Each structure stands twice: as C-alpha cells, then as structure tokens.
Amino acid sequence: MNLYILVEGRRTESIVYPSWLGHLLPDFKRIKDPFILKDKSIKGNHYYLFDGGGYPNMLKDVVAGAMDLNEIGAFDYYIICLDTDDEDCYEREQAVLDRLEESGIELSAELVVITQKVCIESWFLGNRELMKKNLRGADIEKYINFYDVGEKDPELMPKPIYSTDSIAMFHYKYLKTLMKKNGMNYTKGRPYEVCSKNYLTELILRSFYTGHLESFARFVDLCMKIKERA
Amino acid sequence: MIITRLEYVDKTNKNTFILNFNDILTILVGVSGVGKTRVLNCINTMKKIAMGDLAETANIDWSLDFVVDGSGCKWSGQIENGRIVKESMAKGEEMIFSRDEKEILLEGVSVPKVSDRLSLLAVFWGVGDIKRMYEEIMHIYFININSIPNEVYIRPSVARDANGMNEESLGYTNLSIYEKMLVAYMKGFDVFEDIKDDYITVFPMVEDMKFDYDRTGSDYTFYLKEKTTDWISYEGLSSGMKKGLFHIAAFNMLPEGSILLIDEFENSMGTRCLDLVLDMLNSNERNYQIIVTSHHPYVINNVDMAHWQVVLRGGSRIYTKGKEELGLGRSHHEAFKQLMNLEEYTEGIFD
Secondary structure (H helix, E strand, C coil), X not given: CEEEEEECCCCHHHHHHHHHHHHHCCCEEECCCHHHHHCCCCCCEEEEEEECCCCCCHHHHHHHHHXXXXXXXXXXXXXXXXXXXXXXXXXXXXXXXXXXHHHCCCCCCEEEEEEECCCHHHHHCCCHHHHCCCCCCHHHHHHHHHCCCCCCCHHHCCCCCCCCCCHHHHHHHHHHHHHHHCCCCXXXXXXXXXXXXXXXXXXXXXXXXXXXXXXXXXXHHHHHHHHHHX | CEEEEEXXXXXXXXXXXXXXXXXXXXXXXXXXXXXXXXXXXXXXXXXXXXXXXCCCXXXXXXXXXXXXXXXXXXXXXXXECCEEEEEEEEECCEEEEEECCCCEEECCEEECCCCCCCCHHHHCCCCHHHHHHHHHHHCEEEECHHHCXXXXXXXXXXXXXXXXXXXXXXXCXXXXXXXXXXXXXXXXXXXXXXXXXXXHHHCCCEEEEEEEECCCCCCEEEEEEECCCCEEEHHHCCHHHHHHHHHHHHHHHCCCCCEEEEECCCCCCCHHHHHHHXXXXXXXXXXXXXXXXXXXXXXXXXXXXXXXXXXXXXXXXXXXXXXXXXXXXXXXXXXXHHHHCCHHHHCCEEC
C-alpha cells in the first residue's frame, strides 16, 4: 500500500508526521522520490511526504500532487494535512475539495483531508503531562487562567479579545510557554519534543478518555484503518 | 570559454570541491552555509593563479576542465606553500605544457626553469594556443556585494586615453565597468543608450543619465535624473539602484564570452530589476557563461531546472548534483517547491 501525503508544512509537519508515522505505521517506509513507484515490481508499504510551504500556497500543490499521483498510478491514499486557523474544519476541507474540483482531476486514490484544528500546535497542547507540574510564573498563569488546556479541549480554545495574534499564533505561543515551563524547547523548525512515542501516546490517551482532540483522533483513526488494510 | 568541471582541493582547510557546471547558465542552490560562495571563490582563484597572484600560504590542488573554440582542455596543478610544484595544460590529447620539479616542457620541448611562483599560463601567455586560453581565463569576472562601489570618481584621462577605441574593443579593455560606461557615454556608443533603456525599464521614474564633473570639478562621476528631480549624483542613489545599474552595465559591457560569477544577485533587488536581470541571464545575448548563486524562490522558479546545480557538503567534500541525478522535473509541483522538498536541498550538509 502507498500513501501520498501533502502537509501544510514549512517545517513542523515535515518533521512530526514522519516521526509519528514511524510509531503508528512502522511497516511503512518513507520514499524520497514518488516516481520510483512507477516500477510496479516494487512491493511493500510506502509513503511519500510533500511539504506544501504554507496555506493558501499549498492549494496549488493539492492539484500538482494529484497530477503526480495519477501519473504514477501506484497510490492508495492521498492524504492532505492542513491547519484550520480561524475557519472550521468543514470550511478548510471544502477549500481543498473545491480546488480539486476546479481542476477537473479524477483521483486514482482515496482522498482524506486531515484538518488540524486550530493548528498542529493545538494537538500538542493536549499532552496532560505538561500540566502536571506546579506551573508558576505570570507568563504561564496568564494562559492557564484564560483557558486550562489540561482540563478543556485545546482544539476548542479561542483566543482572548485582547490578543492581537492570530488564533494559531496564540495556540503556538501557549504551547511554547508551556513547554518552556516543563524544561523543553519548542520551535516550529525544531519540534522534536513532540515526536516521541511517549508524547504521541499521551495525545492518544487524552483523545480516547476525554473525547478531546477530535481532529487529531481522525488522523489516528486513519492510520489504524490503513494499518488494517495494508 | 566554458568551464565544465572543477576539482579543487584546499589542503590548508582540508576541503575538496568536485563541481560540475552547465554550459551557458548554472544556478547554484543549496542550504545556507553549504558552500555556494566558496564555489565561486574557487573558480575566481583559477584566474588569480593564471595571473600569478598566489598567496604565500596557498596549498591547493586543482584540475579545471574547460572548452575553448570547441576543444576540450584540462589545466591542472599543485601548489605547496605558495609554490607551484606541478602544472600541466592539455588540449584534447595534446600536452601544451607541463612542469614538475625536474623540468618544464613547452609543446614537448624542454625550456629553462622559471619562477615557481608563477603559473606557466602567466609565463607563456603570449605563445600559441596558450594565448587564447590565458585571455579566456582573464575574462572571469566575480560580481558580489563588494564589486559595487559606494562612489564613482573617474579621472578625465580615462576618457582622453580612449581615443582609438571602438565599441567592440572597449569591452576587452581592463577598464572598470564605470570607466567603460564613461567612455561609451563620451563617445556616444549605442551601448550607453542600451544600458539607459534597460535601466529605465527597471526604474521607470528615471528619465536620463550622464557622466559629468563632480562637485570639485576634477573627476567625472555618474548622474541620473528622475522625472520629478534634478540630477542626482551616484552617491545619492539607493543600494538597490546602484546594484541594478552595476548589473545592467556588466551584462552589457563585459567582453563577449566572459565567465560571470554572481553571488546572490537578488539581494537588494526589487522584482522589476530581478525580472530584467533574469531576462538577461536567460537570453544571454553576449554568450557569457554565467554561474550564479541564489536563495530566492522567484529566481529559482524562473530559471529552468536544467540549469540548476544543488551544492551539497558531505564532511569536507563539497560537490554538486544536477537535475537528472536529483530526479527533478518529472513532478507537476512548482520548481522551487520540488527543490524545497529534496532532502539534498533541505539537509544539504551531511556528516
């Protein structure tokens, strides 16, 4: 089975997804050149990951990726992962579907759009282990007092009225501050702390026991479905 | 002259460069710090060696493959502590010259020893095939941020001494770019108007340009006039305008067939200027071999992948890979995006 994965990217997703896929789909091998799969003698499970360089820029890649995928003719899934930012999941997913429809392309693979609500950092906020310490300091207390991500679903966190940041930036800053209080360093270009199996497991447990992180759960469910079919 | 390949070993810093170049245009891309500028420096060092400009501490091995008048040539040598211990030049199967510690052969004939601080190109520059090779290597021009002067003051004697020059011979002189422009202006050569037209395309608020005496009345300097201003001297121009002027002038005035090395030419350039310079790169009316470095998506997207060489570093080895080796060009994704998704580009530096 072969997966063509287009991520919103720029940095974080291109690092995190391969790490997480290594834990969730260990039998899948990452390939650097999707065109090698034109050789039908190549067997096994593979995935190719393309960084779309941000939204809405990546919408061009939605079409280009579809064209590549069709030309290669060896992919089972076309998985597109992107943030919702200040839209809801439906709106962002629809933007992708509309772009594909405009192109007139008929996909030769099953399309799945994974919307990261509000952004991928919102998922990372779901790790309750980060909230276990006695977190002190005006910087983190400001965030927790506004919205305690240990208790409430990070995906549903709005931004404060006084914040001039975008909602995604607010989530990112919350995560960065929380990580720092836990002795961890997080940047978009170096998100390595969230790549571990332990971290991923914590997010899965959060989702399973509380029903939070609904968009993250869709990603995990997809991986389980792929694992069964592969 | 077209450089096709350079192997260059910097024995002091223990770096080895293995570099391939496309014939007319090469755009060197790669992650920051990988060594793109150093690649240009290596090529420029070839000119320095040919001129006899060796640093006393130079410890270099080199092998330069190039084509002159349709013939493949190889110039190689070894320098230790600023002294050339080995050197050879071959044209096809024919050995033009060779030297080692025992003797120097010129077209197969033993000749008296010469200073080991001078390349045999510098010594025999006027002899037979060597003359052509020497002249071609002298037409390597390295354009970087340091090339662009902050001020332009030219002695009037430059214009006076140009009496016998015509438009073609002007390009081949050793005058600086702005000195050539002065001569072109004074003599009413078409190339000055060409430069002006190109410049106005990029900076449409400019109406005219000229050379005239500076404030002191002793030297010439460059002036331009915008539609809403009086004449502005060169010193008063923005860095972008100076850079645009320099590049446009260089593309119009350097000798035909020269090798232009341009380091990150997109810096300080707006999109209009970039567009013009890209047009010049792609149309290449003066048959230059152009080797540029760039980070800019706009530039990279507007230069055919066939001209790309991705610079990579593995330990102390710096090398290039082209489109075919990297499997580029098959995808429908935009060119720059394909590049950004190459491990060779994003990682670039391997242990």
